[in-house]
Amino acid sequence: MGSIDLKVVFKKYGIKNTLQRQAVYNYLTDASVPITAEQIYLELTRSETDAMNLSTVYRILDLFTKKGLVLKSNLQADGKSTYEMNHMEHRHHLICVKCNSIVPIKGCPLEDYEKRLSESTNYKILEHHLEILGVCPKCRQ
């Protein structure tokens, strides 16, 4: 599990190295899909060693997001925000409406589109959020 020297990573981003931040970072690194602050909190708190306060989780996620380490998304239908590591590569997800599983999608269908949109509207396009909902192969039966 993600045991590279985080001190170095954090320093690079101007982030002070604390146990809590290491725990959140490692947990996010291991997660392959976007997760909520509460999920992180509950999971870490169950393992005595990494226990921490929920507001600390929020503060750390905000910090990581501001520093560009983490991506925050408000797309979930239940209104909760989710967070995932910023792998730099822009990424979208496919969500199963039956089992709520989330899988990342390779590639982004919007690159050219944004260029054209920018020209036709004269907006400066910054980013976009996309989620696709469906039923996964397992749940289709």
Next chain:
Amino acid sequence: MGSIDLKVVFKKYGIKNTLQRQAVYNYLTDASVPITAEQIYLELTRSETDAMNLSTVYRILDLFTKKGLVLKSNLQADGKSTYEMNHMEHRHHLICVKCNSIVPIKGCPLEDYEKRLSESTNYKILEHHLEILGVCPKCRQ
């Protein structure tokens, strides 16, 4: 504004006809972009005649959404949900990050993409949510 006989529309959807529901329906019909429950509440409340309780607005919006008359979206970065008439035609919006203005976009860039995605993943694709963020012409200066 939008004074068709709503009784008929509501009946079709199995919705009991009340003054409050008419007011919300009409307001939504006149709105060209997604709006929050609070915006509806404030606007209607300012005109004595249509004044109503905020929780009623929420209840009506939930009802309309369940009946398919209205589309709800959690996309806003500030965490508020927005609602818009379901014109049946699938639509996306362009949001200005400076002034928060929202304009609808013509057409959807994802139609073909979804077909291909469905084939490659074996998911049954149901729908998608997309928002594009940028800076509008006015705010670019």
Next chain:
DNA sequence: AACGCAAATGCAAATCAGTTGCATTTGCGT
């Protein structure tokens, strides 16, 4: 046209995610 009752509304209190103030603790440069 009035009646009755289920459904809708108003109001206030509750909930839930997320934020904040402040006292205490910790990391890190010296």
Next chain:
DNA sequence: ACGCAAATGCAACTGATTTGCATTTGCGTT
């Protein structure tokens, strides 16, 4: 090892949305 700014824990707060309950209203019936 020392000192201080920054980070954390905790509890209280905020803002959006929901809910329980008493009152009101719409609508099918008489």
